[in-house]
Amino acid sequence: MTTATIIGARRSTGRAARESGLSRGAAMLIMAVFTVYFLLPLWWLLVAASKDNSDILTTAPLWFADVKFFDNIVDLFAYRDGVYLKWMLNSVLYAALGGAIATLLAAMAGYALAKYRFPGRNALFDIVLGGVLVPATALALPLFLIFSQANLTNTFWSVFLPSIVSPFGVYLARIFAASSVPDELLEASRLDGAGEIRTFFTVSIRLMTPALVTMFLFQFVAIWNNFFLPMIMLRSEELFPVVYGLYNWNNQLNQLPELRGLVLIGALLSVIPLIITFLLLQRFWRNGLGAGALK
Template identity: 55%
Template sequence: MTSATVSTAPRRTDVPDVPAPREGRSGRRPASTILVTGILVVVAIYFLVPVYWVVVAASKTTDDLFGTNGFWFGNTFALFDNLGAVLTYGGGVFVRWFANSVLYAGVGGLIATYLAAAGGYALAKYRFRGRNLIFGLVLGGVLVPGTATALPLFLLFSQLGLANTYWSVLIPSLVSPFGFFLCRIYADATVDSSLVEAARIDGAGELRIFHTLGLRIMTPALVTVFLFQIVGIWNNYFLPLVMLSDQDLYPITLGLNNWNSQTDRLPEFYELTTGGVLLSVIPLAVAMIVLQRFWRGGLTEGAVKA
């Protein structure tokens, strides 16, 4: 028969019990979590309330738009009637404006992103004389507002015979100083020079290294530049106003402003304007939802080593 062994080691009573810190799983205190959540809620409301108002206004008739509460639906739900009128007015001119905006923003955004990626990658990975001077000029371009260059561009394109054409709006959209700056900083921080050297040793050319290695690593920056460029071109108003006189070449911003200027003599243009504004924000929302997954994938890429 065996007896249980009892430990006779003295128990330490000089160490006080320290309560565990009251922190959440993320390491933040509840007070800071509540504060951050409250700020995010306020910011979300700030951005979502105008969108909500556009949806409500687009569903009203002209009488309800001015005779009912601005943040609630009117007596008559006329959303589909208003959208139908927007798409059919003037032989479908809004569809033409929509297609023009897609052309300006889509093509301009893609080419501007590619050029910014190529220029930023070159400044980050190659050493040549005048590199810092070029980067300084690009920084200067970031500080120049687009409205300051609209008139000189108009005079230049007028001499070239490109005013009042698609090219007059598309060509200035192909340059993004901010995108160039961002891609240079991001490529310098994320594209490892040892990877580039390894690809060169394997026999890959510079263009192949850039397209297969550089562009993939720079995906989060490219998505950011692309979204900024799309939003900037889509919402651009002053440059098309200066460059274009043909209504068939108008983007959505210029076309909707043309409708809004006629509301004083034709009140039904209020319905067309609010309905057109609702349709104009849908592509930007879709682009944000579709492209946000590239941010998540790019930021976590390479975080786990094999």
């Protein structure tokens, strides 16, 4: 190897290292900008929720003033005999129970579409895909007409029953079951004498854990943030989810300015269940993905 070749190779290596450093720096800068962009509203909410009503509009919006965070929480829980706690409980029931049932139904439907051959299977899956493309707001009015005919409007069931249907969950379950549940494993289970239901709940569902966690998280967040359906279906304040309840309080700020602080602290506390859910389920998600990669 000549001296010129060695010098050229060193220059190329140095140039590649500089380009790699610049690319890494640019990527870090972009991630930092987007991190600030996403966390800034949450920081503002935390700061605003810690202030007294008189300080919210008169002090620096991004820094603390006279901190009364826990006093605001006490006022929130005591307002109107603790109606906020009822809203939080309603949201937990709607989101947790509805998300769990929706995940189970979607997993069974997607698994059946992936692993069983029957007439109309592809047509049925196409219908499911069509359901994925239809926005939930477009279905709110037809659902209201259906539930009004059944005298179920302004009830728990009018919000809960539509929440247990997840076309996207069915789609995701079919894709994941087709790729992660081997047909040979199912045949071995059947040869051992296990029925189809037992095979699904003891073998297949374990291999589908990452998809199940993903479906539950999507459905939980969608139900928790659901606004339009409760607005159409519900009239009794005791049945409101927390998102719609806070919206109603926010609409009353002109008549009741003292609600401003309660809306802010209530909005902050309403985010906590979502954070807790993600933190509790992320290890199952990670473990399931790792197990699938090893298999």
